[in-house]
Amino acid sequence: MTYRILIVDDNEDILEFLSQVLGDTYKLYLAENGEAAQKILDTEVVDLIISDIMMPGIDGFELCRLVKTNVEYCHIPVVLLTVKNTYQSHIEGLEVGADLYIQKPFSPELLLVQIANLLANRLKIKAHFASSPFEDVRVMAHSKTDEAFLKKLDDYIRKNLKDPNLNIDQLAEHMNMSRPTFYRKIKSLSALSPKELIDVTRLKKATKLIAQNEFSMFEIAKMVGYGSQSLFNKNFQRYFNVPPQEYISSLGKDKKE
Known part of the structure; x- marks a missing residue:
C-alpha cells in the first residue's frame, strides 16, 4: 500500500x-x-x-x-x-x-x-478494531468530529442489523454524504469498505449473542442479518480468525478458568 x-x-x-x-x-x-x-x-x-x-x-x-x-x-x-x-x-x-x-x-x-x-x-x-470482537467502533476516532460521526453511523447500522439488504447507499444517505465521499471516509478511517464495516458490526453483535447462550447459531445468524449460515461462519472466521463453534468453546474455557 x-x-x-x-x-x-x-x-x-x-x-x-x-x-x-x-x-x-x-x-x-x-x-x-x-x-x-x-x-x-x-x-x-x-x-x-x-x-x-x-x-x-x-x-x-x-x-x-x-x-x-x-x-x-x-x-x-x-x-x-x-x-x-x-x-x-x-x-x-x-x-x-x-x-x-x-x-x-x-x-x-x-x-x-x-x-x-x-x-x-x-x-x-x-x-485491532476489525479483529477484536468487543472493540467499540469509536476506537478509530481521532477527533471529536470523527467520534460523533462513528457513533451516528454505528447506531444506524445496529438499528438495522436484521436487514440483510443494508447497503452503502442507505448508510451514505443517513450520513448526508454522497456515495463516493462516504466510501472514501470509511475506507480511510477503518481500512474496511462500507460493506465490510457492516459485516464486522453484524459479527460483533453475534459474539455478544453467543456469550448470552440463549440462541442457536442459526438464530443468531438470522438476528444479525445473515440469510446463509455458511456465509456467517465464513465471515466470522475471516474477521476473528476462529470459527463460531471454536469461539463458543473458548468462552466455556474462560469461565472455568
Missing part, C-alpha cells in the same frame, strides 16, 4: 525539498496555499497532510482547524512545520488538532521516521 501525502507550503524550495525527501516512499500532492490544499482534499484520497504554518491567506493553523472540523476529512493526520519555537505556537498547534508539530530546520530522517510511525499506529488501530 502506498500512502498519499498532501504537502502545503508557499515556498517552492521547501516543496521541492520535501518532494525529494518523501517522493520515493509516498505518492505526493503539492499545494502552495491553503485554498489549493482544500481543492485537493475535495477530490483526492489523502492519508496525511504536512503543512507550513506561516502562509498568506489560510495559514497552517487555520487549515488544520478546517481539516479537523470537517467530517469528510477530519480523520487525516496533520503535521505542522514551523520556524516558531514558542510555547504559545505549540499550544495553538495542539488546540487546532495537529498530530505532530515539527520545528524547522529538521532532519529528513527524523521526519520520515515520525511520519512512518504516525501512519503505522493508525493502521494498528484499524486492524
Whole structure:
C-alpha cells in the first residue's frame, strides 16, 4: 500500500525539498496555499497532510482547524512545520488538532521516521478494531468530529442489523454524504469498505449473542442479518480468525478458568 501525502507550503524550495525527501516512499500532492490544499482534499484520497504554518491567506493553523472540523476529512493526520519555537505556537498547534508539530530546520530522517510511525499506529488501530470482537467502533476516532460521526453511523447500522439488504447507499444517505465521499471516509478511517464495516458490526453483535447462550447459531445468524449460515461462519472466521463453534468453546474455557 502506498500512502498519499498532501504537502502545503508557499515556498517552492521547501516543496521541492520535501518532494525529494518523501517522493520515493509516498505518492505526493503539492499545494502552495491553503485554498489549493482544500481543492485537493475535495477530490483526492489523502492519508496525511504536512503543512507550513506561516502562509498568506489560510495559514497552517487555520487549515488544520478546517481539516479537523470537517467530517469528510477530519480523520487525516496533520503535521505542522514551523520556524516558531514558542510555547504559545505549540499550544495553538495542539488546540487546532495537529498530530505532530515539527520545528524547522529538521532532519529528513527524523521526519520520515515520525511520519512512518504516525501512519503505522493508525493502521494498528484499524486492524485491532476489525479483529477484536468487543472493540467499540469509536476506537478509530481521532477527533471529536470523527467520534460523533462513528457513533451516528454505528447506531444506524445496529438499528438495522436484521436487514440483510443494508447497503452503502442507505448508510451514505443517513450520513448526508454522497456515495463516493462516504466510501472514501470509511475506507480511510477503518481500512474496511462500507460493506465490510457492516459485516464486522453484524459479527460483533453475534459474539455478544453467543456469550448470552440463549440462541442457536442459526438464530443468531438470522438476528444479525445473515440469510446463509455458511456465509456467517465464513465471515466470522475471516474477521476473528476462529470459527463460531471454536469461539463458543473458548468462552466455556474462560469461565472455568
